Amino acid sequence: MIALQQATPTPDPLSVPANAPEHCPGTESELAGKADACAGCANQEICASGQVRGPDPALPLVRERMSSVKRxxxxxxxxxxxxxxxxxxxLGWAFAADEQVQTGIMDVDICGPSIPTILGIASESVHASSSGWSPVYVQDNLGVMSVGFMLPSSKDxxxxxxxxxxxxxxxFLKDVDWGDLDYLIVDTPPGTxxxxxxxxxxxxxxxxxxxxxxxxxxxxALQDVRREIDFCRKVGIRVLGLVENMSGFVCPNCKTESQIFKPSTGGGRRLAQDMNVEFLGAVPLDPRIGKSADYGVSFLDEYPDSPASIAYLDIIEKIKKQLGDA
Known part of the structure; x- marks a missing residue:
């Protein structure tokens, strides 16, 4: 008779350490540090001891700080x-265009922090106060936090x-004095x-x-984006929608649009349909978007008549509608 092997429960992705071996049961599992997959893992001893179980002590502090952030x-x-x-x-500039809307941008692209440059605040640094780190402000109602502010130089x-x-x-979540925010936008690196x-x-x-x-x-690009949507579903994040960037090229002189990256498999619209998410819109490639990013100015303010600006604003209105804020 063949003995039936008890199935190992699928670990919560959030409980698996970053340097874990393949098939890690997760730190919250009863098998943590004891499963065959744990052999040779640097964390095996501490996982087996049960010291890593239980809530992260930072969670209550994050919850308290984030209680004043609406979205x-x-x-x-x-x-x-x-x-x-x-x-x-x-998105940040569009939200902050309304002086009554308080907006924050948190850049968690740790190895490639480009938000300070795009927003024209790369030379700024973070200051501490009695209430925590103060965000760097682009304008009175648009604050930013990025590891880019903490590097000795942009070359590091x-x-x-x-x-x-x-x-x-x-x-960034528990020690930054974000204040009362209507929107906190988190810019992430590629991957999952x-x-x-x-x-x-x-x-x-x-x-x-x-x-x-x-x-x-x-x-x-679509191949990796499918994985990102799958990640969202596995960790329980609602996908507000899909945006297709660089969707054609707009000549700044004649305003004619041409396809640079041909959507050989249907592009973002087909992907959204296949993955059952909303297609928020397509933003054409306007060379002035890159120029605005290099100079740290708002493309929406500088070139409001560009088809790309019109597409951005239409997408942002759809995002507000999805959130119930339109």
Whole structure:
């Protein structure tokens, strides 16, 4: 007779350490440190002791700090170079165009913090007060926090392992004096790894209102974006919708639009349909978007008549509608 082997429960992705071996049962499992997969893992002894079980002591502090933030939005994409940070900046500027709306941008792209440059505040630094770190303000109602403010120079590489990345994200959430915010927009790096798991873990109790997923038309980008949407579903994040960046090219002189990245498999619209998420819209490639990012100015303010600006604003209205704020 063949003995039936008891099935090992699937671990919560948020309980699996960044440096865990394949098939890790997760730190909250009864098998933590005792399963066959744990053999040789650097964390085996501490997992087996049960010392890692229980809630993270930072969670109550994050919950308290985030209690004054009305909406929390993640900007995601499995692929790098698709325009997440640029879209995050435009979203922040669009929200903050209303002087009554308090907006914050948190840059958790630890190894590639581009938000300070795009927003024109790369030379600024973080200051501490009795209530915590103060965000760097682009304008009175638009505050920003990024590891880019903490580097000695813009040339310095950030070479951090998972635990240190986890620590700085925790500090951004619990130690930054965000004040009363209507929107906190979180710009993330490509992929579904340390930074993503950390931000979801820390905001789990406070609540994430949704994620905007960014892609470009070509299949090589769409493949990674499918994984990003799957990540959202596995960790319980609502996908507000999909945005297709670089969807055609707009000539700044003749205003004619041409396809640069041909959507050989249907592009973002087809992907949204296949994955059953809303297609928020397509933003054409306007060279002045890059120019605005280099000079740290709002593309929406500088070029309001561009088809790209019109597309951005239409997408942002759809996001507000999804959130019930339109």
């Amino acid at each position: 929390k939005i993640l900007v995601l994409s499995g692929k790098g170079g698709v325009g997440k940070s640029t879209f995050t900046a435009q 590489a950030v070479m951090w392992r998972g635990p240190k990345k986890n620590g700085i994200i925790s500090q 790894s340390d930074e993503h798991l950390s931000i979801v873990q820390y905001l789990k109790e406070s609540g994430i209102d949704g994620a905007v997923v960014i892609t470009t038309p070509q299949e090589v």
